[in-house]
Amino acid sequence: MLTAPDPESHVYDKPPAHANADWTIDQNWSAYTAEEHATWDTLFARQREMLPGRAAQAFLDGIDILHLSQPGIPDFEELNRILMDATGWQVVAVPGLVPDDVFFDHLANRRFVSGNFIRQPDQLDYLQEPDIFHDVFGHVPMLADQRFADYMEAYGRGGLRALKFGTLKQLARLYWYTVEFGLIREPEGLRIYGAGIVSSYGESVFALDNDSPNRIMFNLERVLRTEYRIDDFQQNYFVIPSLDELLRVTVETDFKPVYEKIADMPDIAIADIIESDDVITRGKQDHASAQSGTAVVV
Numbered sequence: 001m002l003t004a005p006d007p008e009s010h011v012y013d014k015p016p017a018h019a020n021a022d023w024t025i026d027q028n029w030s031a032y033t034a035e036e037h038a039t040w041d042t043l044f045a046r047q048r049e050m051l052p053g054r055a056a057q058a059f060l061d062g063i064d065i066l067h068l069s070q071p072g073i074p075d076f077e078e079l080n081r082i083l084m085d086a087t088g089w090q091v092v093a094v095p096g097l098v099p100d101d102v103f104f105d106h107l108a109n110r111r112f113v114s115g116n117f118i119r120q121p122d123q124l125d126y127l128q129e130p131d132i133f134h135d136v137f138g139h140v141p142m143l144a145d146q147r148f149a150d151y152m153e154a155y156g157r158g159g160l161r162a163l164k165f166g167t168l169k170q171l172a173r174l175y176w177y178t179v180e181f182g183l184i185r186e187p188e189g190l191r192i193y194g195a196g197i198v199s200s201y202g203e204s205v206f207a208l209d210n211d212s213p214n215r216i217m218f219n220l221e222r223v224l225r226t227e228y229r230i231d232d233f234q235q236n237y238f239v240i241p242s243l244d245e246l247l248r249v250t251v252e253t254d255f256k257p258v259y260e261k262i263a264d265m266p267d268i269a270i271a272d273i274i275e276s277d278d279v280i281t282r283g284k285q286d287h288a289s290a291q292s293g294t295a296v297v298v
């Protein structure tokens with residue numbers, strides 16, 4: 001069984017005994033039970049029904065290129081043969097959240113880290129930490145796209161730089177609002193490509209159709225300054241005009257002067273709209289205001 005009975009059990013401060021020095025472990029694919037494979041199939045079937053007309057073209061292409069519609073939890077050995085061939089990326093298993101420098105180093109070397117455990121059948125809709133469904137179904141299809149593959153590698157290098165500059169908080173917001181919760185404008189309309197959206201049944205509808213969140217055209221400085229919440233659907237989504245444009249303003253831009261410029265500027269609160277915003281939808285924010293309790297803001 002590769003399950004997560006206790007969320008705490010997947011957070012470590014040094015590699016656990018069964019892990020390698022770079023925190024990777026064996027996926028141990030043959031240990032998945034029939035029930036665990038069935039959980040993957042249930043999640044997959046639900047999402048694939050949702051995604052036509054919602055997911056970005058690059059994401060849909062990735063599902064096909066990687067043969068992800070085969071039943072059962074993917075075996076990384078098989079998946080990596082195709083992924084390596086497509087873009088030179090690999091998926092490696094880790095026991096849970098790994099430290100920032102380890103995470104960035106893997107990305108910079110075209111290795112995407114994935115949890116090897118899958119959520120329990122009573123956690124289909126919500127999970128605190130990334131399991132293999134989020135990590136593989138959510139993230140890996142985009143890695144079959146050459147442009148996104150280059151973006152993620154450059155992000156890893158950028159992460160190692162940000163650690164030196166003390167700007168991790170700002171750079172992590174870029175990951176959040178693109179890799180995890182990004183929207184893209186395609187000829188037929190807005191589409192989702194962020195892994196946190198595409199792997200979520202509820203958010204894949206909410207992010208596009210609900211009138212609660214803001215949808216704002218992507219602007220680098222703006223995103224680096226914007227707080228985010230980790231406990232509920234997002235209150236802001238940022239829309240990139242294309243993957244080429246995302247690469248132009250990130251991979252081809254030196255962030256050092258950007259970090260210096262925004263160092264003196266205030267952070268932007270989660271749902272605020274600022275004057276320079278190119279707003280697509282001004283959200284009513286009724287979903288957020290209906291929730292009790294305070295948001296966990298980062």
Ligand SMILES: C[C@H](O)[C@H](O)[C@H]1CNc2nc(N)[nH]c(=O)c2N1
Pocket residue numbers: 094096097098099100101103104113114115130172175
């Ligand atoms: C910004 C920071 O590096 C980021 O949150 C990292 C930390 N460690 C991680 N570890 C795993 N396994 N997966 C992740 O997505 C991350 N994210």
Ligand SMILES: N[C@@H](Cc1ccccc1)C(=O)O
Pocket residue numbers: 151154155157158159161162174250251252253254255256
């Ligand atoms: N170009 C950025 C790094 C980066 C690349 C791609 C995505 C995100 C960040 C820097 O100079 O630090």
Ligand SMILES: [Fe+2]
Pocket residue numbers: 130134135138139180195196
């Ligand atoms: Fe993720």
